[in-house]
Amino acid sequence: MLLELLAEKGRLLADGATGTNYFDRGLTSGDAPELWNVQSAERVAQLHQEFIEAGADIILTNSFGANARRLRLHDAHDRVIELNRRAAEIAREVADRAGRRVVVAGSIGPTGDLFAPLGELTFAQAVEAFAEQAEGLKAGGADVFWIETMSAPDEIRAAAEGVAAAGLPYVFTASFDTAGRTMMGLAPAELPNLAAALTPAPAAIGGNCGVGAPDLLLAILEITTADPNAVVIAKGNCGIPQVTGDHVHYTGTPELMADYTRLALDAGARIVGGCCGTTPRHLAAMRAAMESHVPRARPDVDEIVRRLGPILLKQAAGRPDGDRPRRGRRRA
Template sequence: MTTEAAAGEDKMTLQDLLADKGVLLADGATGTNFFDMGLASGEAPEVWNLEQPDKVRALHRAFVEAGADIILTNTFGANRHRLKLHGLEGRVVELNRVAAQLARAEADAAGRAVLVGGSIGPTGELLVPLGALTYEGAVEAFSEQIAGLVDGGVDILWIETMSAPEEMKAAAEAASRSDLPFTVTASFDTAGKTMMGLSPSGLADLAAHLPKAPAGFGANCGVGASDLLVAVLGMTPEGAVDNAVPVVIAKANCGIPKIQGDAVVYTGTPDLMADYARLAIDSGARIIGGCCGTSPEHLAAMRSAIDDHVRDRRPSQDDIVARIGPLVAPPTEPGAERERGRRRRR
């Protein structure tokens, strides 16, 4: 295939690629893989877009070679509020543009359709009334980041690891001002909800009521693959059809994080992540990837699992625990706290 043909093929939309393949594989971790490549603790990964572009491209290339259909830019913290911690708040557009160009180059060289998602993480600030950041200020910050991503050539705006509904709305509003599709994923790491109390079904409801519909929504990061799969069950109704829009996204951590000395080690094996991918399909997800700890080796196992798996019955929570492992932060069922209180008083 010629470079020109490959580049033209990359112009497929997300919906085109979903229609063609059914289930898509998103990439793996950025930060944890960069640490293995020499990123220092406390260093902004986004700086590598300028100082270590070959390493950034090498990770994108490794994910493409492992079979990823979607790769995310190295821009998770590339908004003015996070970058000000490193004195880089004046270089937001530049860092996002360069990151998008690096990912775009690897996607265009793939010889097949690979989409580039512009990673947009939270600002790290609390919105009014809990903090000082206004809704309008959040929209402005996200819009600035998005300008660089769009200029660099991304295909999708990928809003991820969100917790606060108002911040999700602000990011979605900023994304809606562009012509690109966008997705929203949240981190359900606190008894089955986000730290700001949003449930998986609450995210589905939020996505359904945004002024512009997202191309997809779902869960990423969190505390473990089992917890994330249970969250996916909470946002995929029984009998969901394969061509449902928006699609549901599952991008779990590679097993459960464990502290070993000064390092955080993720317990997931390639076999476990392959089984997670199968269960994600059975749970109704149509875009499946890995988050923290997920290496190209894990992703290659997930690629094989997705390609070989025929969607099976919808799993129960017990099925997920039996195959992937125990929940780290299980959802609190209605009335459970009250019942435990009564038992203690007895």
């Protein structure tokens, strides 16, 4: 359904943030959002509904951290199928009431563990965890698996292998938040070759989360330069996070996210959405920008900075192998 809708419309709008919107609706720090699928299903459904009303063509299920490795932190590792199935059911029910075609994308985030030899996670264990999650999402009615916020090539490969048995198409996105690369050293330009080596191949690739929208757009430019024919996803954060006490506020305005949408399309993205901090109000502005957009020349770095603000992280060709941060961050 994803590629059919993309062929019909030419470009698609994905939804906004999950975690940061849930925090505004009562989720507390340290709680697992995925448990809301059974504890507060009405709030999960309401956010999906608001994103659809704002114009989303794609909504992501509330299942980012619903793999056994992450759920073990909440003593819920034996509820993987239940929580993923319910996440997809909630999204499916809302999407089916939309009066138009809306893609339900089963969100699959990283395990939060490092692969051997840096950590204890084996490739086989990761494949098993992702396969279990995919089984639940398919049972609940997901149209596509949305593998996101990835850092390690091996974890992308494991996720792709894990979801393959379920027989649905999949996409993957990486988070380029460390000098223009992922925390594990993967560069945006490497994504097309990585995707080409996977069987089956992903329906789309791209970037999400990371830091600010300008940095995300640099990654999109690199991906589309490496493979101009790729179906590319841009799902950038809504401005810059500012922490006040235990509250995180993102600085992006609806006007900024609208301009980010225009730039992402001109950079070659065909699926654009928002990540951390992106509310339905921001998404409505992005929908309007997408609908009215007249294609312009491919932007360069200077234009991105002029329109959206500075690049936050110094871009570098690499980082010492011994300087790897621990993994486990959550898309908000």
